[in-house]
Amino acid sequence: MSSLLSQQSTNFLNKARDYWTSERVQKLKAGHKYHVLPTNAPLLLRALGLLNKDASMSADSTRKFIQVNHLLNQFRPYLEELNSRHTQVRILDAGCGSSFLTFLMAWAYQEIWQHPSVLIGVDSNETLISKNKQTAAEMGVTDRLTFFASSIAETNWPKIMDALSIAPESEDSKKIRPHAVVALHACDTATDDAIALGIKLKADFIAVAPCCQAELAKKWKEFADLGVVNPLKPAYHNPHLRREIAAHLTDLARVLILRGHGYEVTTTEFTMSHATPKNTLILATRRGNYHKASQQEYHDLAAWMGGSEISLASKVPFSEV
Numbered sequence: 512m513s514s515l516l517s518q519q520s521t522n523f524l525n526k527a528r529d530y531w532t533s534e535r536v537q538k539l540k541a542g543h544k545y546h547v548l549p550t551n552a553p554l555l556l557r558a559l560g561l562l563n564k565d566a567s568m569s570a571d572s573t574r575k576f577i578q579v580n581h582l583l584n585q586f587r588p589y590l591e592e593l594n595s596r597h598t599q600v601r602i603l604d605a606g607c608g609s610s611f612l613t614f615l616m617a618w619a620y621q622e623i624w625q626h627p628s629v630l631i632g633v634d635s636n637e638t639l640i641s642k643n644k645q646t647a648a649e650m651g652v653t654d655r656l657t658f659f660a661s662s663i664a665e666t667n668w669p670k671i672m673d674a675l676s677i678a679p680e681s682e683d684s685k686k687i688r689p690h691a692v693v694a695l696h697a698c699d700t701a702t703d704d705a706i707a708l709g710i711k712l713k714a715d716f717i718a719v720a721p722c723c724q725a726e727l728a729k730k731w732k733e734f735a736d737l738g739v740v741n742p743l744k745p746a747y748h749n750p751h752l753r754r755e756i757a758a759h760l761t762d763l764a765r766v767l768i769l770r771g772h773g774y775e776v777t778t779t780e781f782t783m784s785h786a787t788p789k790n791t792l793i794l795a796t797r798r799g800n801y802h803k804a805s806q807q808e809y810h811d812l813a814a815w816m817g818g819s820e821i822s823l824a825s826k827v828p829f830s831e832v
C-alpha cells in the first residue's frame with residue numbers, strides 16, 4: 512500500500528483494524544475462503560461502498576462482498592496467465608463507470624500478485640472519471656491505475672501510452688498493446704466498441720458482460736412492421752420475446768465474431784445472482800489462429816436471422832483478419 516495515503520484513509524484503516532476482530536471476520540467468512548476481506552482490503556471495500564463510515568458492513572453489502580470475491584475468482588486464472596507471460600500487464604476497462612472491477616484488479620495486483628501493472632479506465636462520463644481519480648488516490652493505487660474521459664470507440668491507446676510514458680525506449684508505443692480489454696455492462700453497442708477495440712489492438716484477453724442490447728431487437732421491430740417472413744417471425748411480433756431472443760442471439764453473434772478473429776471463447780454467468788437479467792460474461796483468449804468455420808457460422812446465423820448483422824461485424828470485418 513502506498514505510503515502517500517491521506518489522513519482520511521489512514522484514519523479509516525485504523526477504524527477497520529479495530530472493528531474487524533477475528534470473531535467478526537470468521538462470522539463474515541462463514542466457513543468460506545475469500546481473498547478480499549475487510550482486514551486486507553478495507554480501502555478497496557470502502558471505495559466500492561461496501562464498508563460503512565465506521566468500517567462495519569451491512570447485510571446488503573455482505574451479498575455484494577460475496578459477489579466481489581466471486582468476480583475476482585472468475586478473472587483470476589485469466590489475469591494470472593497474463594502475469595506469467597508479461598513482465599508488466601496492461602489492462603483497459605472500457606466504459607469503466609464507477610470502476611469497481613478496475614479498483615478490484617488494482618488491489619489484487621498490489622496486494623496479491625505484487626506484479627507490475629498498468630490499469631486504465633475509460634468512460635465518456637467526465638464526472639465519474641474525476642471521482643475515480645480521487646478514489647484511486649484514496650486507495651493509494653495511483654501508481655498503477657489511471658483514468659481517461661473518452662468514448663470507447665475514440666480511445667486512442669498509443670496516445671494513452673505516450674501520455675503515461677509507458678513506451679520503453681526500444682519500443683514503438685503503437686506496438687504496445689493492452690493485454691486485456693474488459694467491459695462490464697457498457698451500454699448497448701458500447702460492448703461492441705470494446706470488443707472491436709480489443710480485437711483491433713490484438714489484446715490477449717477480452718472480457719465483456721453485455722448490457723441492454725437493443726440493436727437486433729430494433730431491426731426486428733422494423734421487420735415486423737415490414738411484414739418480413741422468416742422462422743423468427745413469431746418473435747418479431749412479440750416485444751418481450753423479441754428483446755430476449757435478440758439479446759441472446761447478439762451475444763452468440765459476438766462469440767462467433769470473436770472466434771472468427773482467432774479468440775478461444777467461453778461464456779458463463781456473470782454474477783451468482785439470478786436476480787439480474789444481464790448475467791452473461793463472455794471470456795475470450797487470443798490464440799491467433801483464425802477460424803474460417805466460425806466466420807461461416809456467423810454468416811449463416813446472420814442469414815438465418817433474415818440478414819440481421821450486428822454492427823460489430825462491420826467494425827472488425829473478417830477480411831482484416
Ligand SMILES: C[S@@+](CC[C@H](N)C(=O)[O-])C[C@H]1O[C@@H](n2cnc3c(N)ncnc32)[C@H](O)[C@@H]1O
Binds near residue numbers: 605722
Ligand atoms: C452501466 S454502467 C457500467 C459501469 C461499470 N463498467 C460497471 O460495471 O459498474 C455503463 C457505463 O458505460 C459508460 N459508457 C456507455 N457508453 C459508452 C461509450 N460509448 N464510451 C465510453 N463509455 C460509455 C457509461 O458512461 C457508464 O458509466
